[in-house]
Amino acid sequence: MTTFFDEVQEIRKRYPAGARSATLPALRLAQEKHGWLSREAIEETADALEVTPAFCYSVASFYDMFHLEPVGRHTIEICTNLPCALCGAQKVVEAFESALGISAGETTADGEVTLRAVECLGGCGYATVVAVDHRYRQNVKAEDAAEIVEGLDA
Ligand code: FES
Numbered sequence: 346m347t348t349f350f351d352e353v354q355e356i357r358k359r360y361p362a363g364a365r366s367a368t369l370p371a372l373r374l375a376q377e378k379h380g381w382l383s384r385e386a387i388e389e390t391a392d393a394l395e396v397t398p399a400f401c402y403s404v405a406s407f408y409d410m411f412h413l414e415p416v417g418r419h420t421i422e423i424c425t426n427l428p429c430a431l432c433g434a435q436k437v438v439e440a441f442e443s444a445l446g447i448s449a450g451e452t453t454a455d456g457e458v459t460l461r462a463v464e465c466l467g468g469c470g471y472a473t474v475v476a477v478d479h480r481y482r483q484n485v486k487a488e489d490a491a492e493i494v495e496g497l498d499a
Pocket of ligand 1: 428
C-alpha cells in the first residue's frame, strides 16, 4: 500500500531543485486526502518534505485554493478582486449569502455548502467569476445566485 509519505517522495522527484519546490503539489495531495489542511495534515506534509510546518503553513495560508478549515461538500467561491468588484461582485456575494442563509466564509449548518469570497480566479475579462465546486462560471450576476444554489446537486 502506498502511503502519503511515499506519494510525496514521488512528487519530490519531479522537483530536483529541492523539496520546497514540491510544496504546492504536496499540500494539494494532502488536501485531496483530508478534504482540508488541518494542523496534522500540514505537519504530515512538512515531515514528508523535510521542511518546517511553519513553512508549509505559510504557503497554505497564502493561496486561496487551500482550505485551513473544514469545508462543505460543495464550495462556492466568488472573486471579489477589482475587475469583478467593478462588475458587482459584492452584490453577487450578498445574493449567495441570502440564498444560503450564511455569510461569506461560513458553511451551512448541514455541512453541505461553503461560501467564500476569494482573490482573482484568473478570468478577469468575464467578471464576475464564481467557482462552483471548482468549475468556473463567468459573467455571474446577483440574480443567478438562487439558480446556481438550486442546481448544486444537478
Ligand atoms: S478579478 Fe475576478 S477573476 Fe480576476
